Amino acid sequence: MKNKFAALGAAAGAAGVLALIFSVVHAQAPAGQPTRPAGGPPGAAGGPPAGGPPVTVEVTRIATANLVDDVAAVGSIRANESVMLRPEISGRIVRINFREGQTVRRGTSLVELDASVLDAEIAQTRAELALARSNSQRTDDLHAKNFVSERARDEARSNLQVIEARLALAQARRDRSVIRAPFDGVVGIRQVAVGDYVREGADLVSIEDSRSVKIDFRLPERYLPQVRSGQKLAVTLDALPGKSIDATVDVIDPQVDANGRSFLVRARAGNAEGLLRNGMFARVRLVLDTRNNAILVPEEAIVSAVTPRGNANFVYKVAGDKATRVPVQLGLRRDAKVEVRGALASGDAVVIAGQQKLRGESATVRVLTAEGKPAAPAAGAAPAGGPAAPAPAKS
Structure with a gap:
């Protein structure tokens, strides 16, 4: 019971203190103006009084241009094609068939190696091939008359095929003794001369x-x-x-x-x-x-802010004496101007100076001209924050 009376007494004391603070604040408030808690927005509890003086700003008109993103x-x-010609076999160079810097056609013989030994091998293999063909033909005839076995006939045929392959190999080696142009092009500066002995893979000349x-x-x-x-x-x-x-x-x-x-x-x-x-x-x-027709604004017109969703960019668009905040997405930058995407159109006026004083989604502004003088209001328009201007008296 004693604790209950103590709690009731504490509550009554707190209520009395609050009533005293309210009476003091109410007594200090100017006559005819409602009281508001400090720190609120204009027109609500705590903010600056609604209908305050306009903010002086400078504006510019939005322009469009054709942008190239590069x-x-x-x-x-x-x-297009470039190779260094190299031999596939070793040998001594006996002939060079080009001038440095000359344009040549595909298949043109450029460098020839000594092929006398290879020619001798070809001649020897051809003689062996002629004998092998004769033996193979004779064996076929005897086998047809049942004078030799099938094995003897097969051995003669196989020997003929072996010598034919040996001749093809000798001919391939002979062909490799001539280095030809692999495509149409221009030969460069040669690295060898007639009489040089080169090994396989040695640099001869480039062609491009x-x-x-x-x-x-x-x-x-x-x-x-x-x-x-x-x-x-x-x-x-x-x-x-x-x-x-x-x-x-x-x-x-x-x-x-x-x-x-x-x-x-x-x-x-x-x-x-x-x-x-x-x-x-x-x-x-x-x-x-x-x-085409990309919207460009000066870089100084862009205002960046941190929002609960992250960083955001916007500009203040001016219509009459009101500046409205318009979110934008930034694009290319060219010559101190920025491409923007948002609720803007060519000819709209945007704030380029004084936007740091603007607060909220919309604010009343006073626009300055390029010379720093207040812009003339439209005929019959009311000055910002005041009554309509009286019509001039007729003389």
């Missing part, structure tokens, strides 16, 4: 087909979904200042390099003038997408 990279020029060229370059993996075969790109070279070459994406390497997180792209370009050479350094500008 990416720059560096790469290397590769000849540069009527068209390849351009190899790498891009970060984030561009992989945007790159596809057939896209156009412009190529410039330090060796040819002021000249731009058109190329087309040909092949995209399906493998991404795990070290650099990049992927290889190969483009092709014509080279009718022969200006592009294998190994040249190239700068590439690849067009990923083109967007």
Whole structure:
């Protein structure tokens, strides 16, 4: 019972203290103005009084433009076909059938090795082949008359096939003593001379087909979904200042390099003038997408904020004396302007200065001109925060 009376007394004391605080606050409030808890929004408990002075801002009109989404990279020029000619057998060079820098056709004999030993082997094998054919024919005739066994006939036929194979092998070796052009192209500077003894795999001379060229370059993996075969790109070279070459994406390497997180792209370009050479350094500008009538706003018009859903971007759109917050999504950046996507249209006015003073979804503003003077209100319009201007008296 004693605890119950103590609790009732404490509650009564707390109620008295609250009543005293309320009376003091009510006595300090200005006459005719309702009291509000501090910290609330305008027009509600605690915020600044509704209908406060307008915020001075500067605005600009939204413009549209055609945007090209591109990416720059560096790469290397590769000849359409390029090989170093090497012999498959050892031998001494007896003839060189080209001039350095000469254009040759596919199959042209370029270098000949000494083939006298190979020719002798071919002649010997052909003689053996003639004898083997004669023996095989005679054995077939005797077997038909039952003078020899089937085994003797089969051995004669097998011996004939072995010598035929030996002749084909000797002929193949003889063919390898002549190094021919594998495709139409231009031969380079030779590494050997007549009389040199070369072993198999030794460098003889390079040959390149540069009527068209390849351009190899790498891009970060984030561009992989945007790159596809057939896209156009412009190529410039330090060796040819002021000249731009058109190329087309040909092949995209399906493998991404795990070290650099990049992927290889190969483009092709014509080279009718022969200006592009294998190994040249190239700068590439690849067009990923083109967007017409994209909405651009100055970078200073973008306001970033942290929301419960994450970071968000928006601009303040001005209509009359009201500035309304409009969420936007950012795109490309060009010349201090940003592409935005949102509830905006060409010609809309957006705030570029003073938006840090704006609060909430909408606010009353006073717009300044480019010279820093207040913008003239429309005829008959009421100034922000005041009564309608009186009509001028007629004289």
